[in-house]
Amino acid sequence: MTFKKLRFLGRGKRSEVYVFKKNNKLYCIKFKRKDSKAVGRLENEAKFLILLNKYKIGPKLIAYGSDFIVYEFVNGNFFIDYLQRSKNPLKIIKQIFAQCFIMDKLGINKEEMHRPLKHIIVFRNSVKMIDFERCHYSDKVHNVTQFFQFLYSRKEELQKKGINLKINYKQLQKYKKEINEKKYKDLIQTSLSSNHK
Structure with missing residues (x-):
C-alpha cells in the first residue's frame, strides 16, 4: 500500500502519525517507529478498533497492516x-x-x-x-x-x-x-x- 503527500502530524514512543488526503477526505496513517522495539502494537490497535468502532468508539478504521494503520482524521x-x-x-x-x-x-x-x-x-x-x-x-x-x-x-x-x-x-x-x-x-x-x- 503506497501513500503520497504525507504531512507529519505527531510522534509517540512507538509510532509516528501522518495526515493525507484522498477523495477530498482527510485520513491519518500511523507507522511503527523504526527505533521502536514494540511488537504487534499497531495490529493490536487495529484489532480493538474493529471491535470498538461497532460502538462508535475511536476513529473509523480504514486499513491496516503489520506496521501501519489508516483511520479517519478527527479534526478537533x-x-x-x-x-x-x-x-x-x-x-x-x-x-x-x-x-x-x-x-x-x-x-x-x-x-x-x-x-x-x-x-x-x-x-x-x-x-x-x-x-x-x-x-x-x-x-x-x-x-x-x-x-x-x-x-x-x-x-x-x-x-x-x-x-x-x-x-x-x-x-x-x-x-x-x-x-x-x-x-x-x-x-x-x-x-x-x-x-x-
Missing part, C-alpha cells in the same frame, strides 16, 4: 485544551464516561484514562478517543475509575466551571464488583453534578 481539540476553554464541559465529560463504561463492559482496558492529555479529541460537541495501541483484555477493568482519577486532579478547575466532583466511593466499589448499567448510572449521578441550569 484535545480534551485537555477543551476543558480549559469550555464554560460547561459536563456534557462532554459524561460522553467520555459513557465510552469508558462500554469498554469496561467489554472487559477492555485502554490504559491511558488517568492521564488522557492527547488521547481524547472533542469536535462538534462529541468525543473521539484515539491511540489504542496499549489496549488489552482484563478481568480488572479500570477505564471509568482512571478517568475519575484524572478529573479529581482537576477538581478545583472543574469547581470554577460550576461542576461538582465528589466521588461516591461506596457506589464506586459497587460498580467495580458488578459492572452494569444501573451501578454505572448510580455512580455518575451521585459523583457528578452541575450548578448550571
Whole structure:
C-alpha cells in the first residue's frame, strides 16, 4: 500500500502519525517507529478498533497492516485544551464516561484514562478517543475509575466551571464488583453534578 503527500502530524514512543488526503477526505496513517522495539502494537490497535468502532468508539478504521494503520482524521481539540476553554464541559465529560463504561463492559482496558492529555479529541460537541495501541483484555477493568482519577486532579478547575466532583466511593466499589448499567448510572449521578441550569 503506497501513500503520497504525507504531512507529519505527531510522534509517540512507538509510532509516528501522518495526515493525507484522498477523495477530498482527510485520513491519518500511523507507522511503527523504526527505533521502536514494540511488537504487534499497531495490529493490536487495529484489532480493538474493529471491535470498538461497532460502538462508535475511536476513529473509523480504514486499513491496516503489520506496521501501519489508516483511520479517519478527527479534526478537533484535545480534551485537555477543551476543558480549559469550555464554560460547561459536563456534557462532554459524561460522553467520555459513557465510552469508558462500554469498554469496561467489554472487559477492555485502554490504559491511558488517568492521564488522557492527547488521547481524547472533542469536535462538534462529541468525543473521539484515539491511540489504542496499549489496549488489552482484563478481568480488572479500570477505564471509568482512571478517568475519575484524572478529573479529581482537576477538581478545583472543574469547581470554577460550576461542576461538582465528589466521588461516591461506596457506589464506586459497587460498580467495580458488578459492572452494569444501573451501578454505572448510580455512580455518575451521585459523583457528578452541575450548578448550571
